[in-house]
Amino acid sequence: MDAPLKAFLDALGHDGEPFGMFYTDREPQDGFSPKPGPPVSAELEQAGKMDWQAVWGSFSCVMGNIWLARKKKSAAYFESARYGCMGGSFYLGFHQPQLDFLTRYVSSGIPGTQVHGERYLDSPETVRRLFTEIPPRPAPARFCVFKPVSRFEPDETPETVTFFGRPEVLAGLGFLASFVTGDFEAVMSPFGAGCACMTTWPFHYLKQGRLKAVLGGFDPSERKFLKTDEMTFTVPYEMFTRFLARWEESYLTTDTWAGVRKKVARSSEAWGESAAASGE
Template sequence: MNTELATFLDVLGIQSEPVGWAYEDEQPEGDNAPAQCCMPTLEQEKKGEADFSPAFHNFSCLFKHIRVMRLKGGTAWCSADHPGCPGGTQYVGYQKGPYDFIARYVTNGLPEGMETERYLDGPDAFKNLFGCMDPKPASAPYLAFRRVGDFAALGREPEFVSFFARPESMSGLHQLAAYLTNDAEVVASPWGPGCGNLVTWPRTYAATGRVRAVLGGWDPSMRKFLDMDEIYMTVPLRLYHDMLERWSGSFLGSSTWNNQRKKIARSHAKKK
């Protein structure tokens, strides 16, 4: 981690290095990825030929692998052949969607007696929101997640950067994004699964040409892979660079933020 980033994180009271991510042509180093598995296509499902049992037998939430990477370093990755999750592989662009099965599983559309997530009121509601999310096709065979410093060590840059922090620190990132863009709606927090707010929505917003930061961490199914009270914000690379270069001219260099830093310190002490 370089000095510029270390200083910025210290001011915010963020204790973990941000995670960068990018689509890449070559298989990333290491084996911190979901197991190899063949995921059915949307066309197979429409024909009644889809078999999801291998996918669920090899189920592995992307956030589990990101958690390991955050703690131990290295690279977490996924691909069309290493999907991890029938929903996740569509959100990150390796399968066209939405699967009807996932639309029923996420809502309340499976047969009585089968447990569903019930996050939305019916499969049609999910399909409408999936259309709003508009997951973009993956731009390369592999999606890699690393600490931002590890991207730099490889001589590469991520496409997006995700900060993981508790709300006291996240308030600084939230307000800083507005300071840098003069956009009252620069921070979005739409409905979505964990990987939807981490990957899908940031890519969808980026495709419009408008700079947006996306808050996530609201999906109860993946919160077990976050620290207590932790949420995350994903920003495009150019906003990340602006944050590092211009934060000192903002409220983060003021007495107001110094008072907030005292609360952040109490928050960390309480967490221990």
């Protein structure tokens, strides 16, 4: 980890290295990736030729792979053949348009079947509107890779950077987003899957010319892959570089933040992570 990033994380009282996300045609030498899955497409679905048993048999959540990568300080990566999750594959830009099955699975389910639905939105129509309003950017390269920012090569640049933290750390990041942008609404918290908040939503705002941080971690299906009380905080790379360049001008050097740091330390100690709070 380079000195500027370490100094910033030390000021936050946080030892969880953020993960960068980028697309590349070069497969990571190590890391976690779903096994190859059967073909999926709206055309196959409409023709009744989807092998659903095989699709579910190869299921592997994007956030689950990232969770493993966080544990091993390694990479999690995906491609169109190793998509893992139909929803995640859509959000990462590998498969579009989204399957009709997903609109029903996320909402009210399919009557008369064992697909009862997650009931995260009230109807397939509402889910379909979500997919229409935030169409993911088609994947610009073969692999979508998430890995610790310290593991980026000189010729690699993350497009987004995600922090994983509890409320006090998020407080440090949240106000800093407004500090470096002058935007009173610099942090957004839209509805979406965990991976959507790390990719699709930040890109959606950037396409509108809006530099926004995205607070995520509200997806109930994602919670098993986050620590207790932990959320995600994803920023475009430009905002991340502003964090590193300007945090010393901000409240992170004041007595007020020193008081918050004490709560960061207590939180870390409560969860058996006291070394994180002390910077050891």
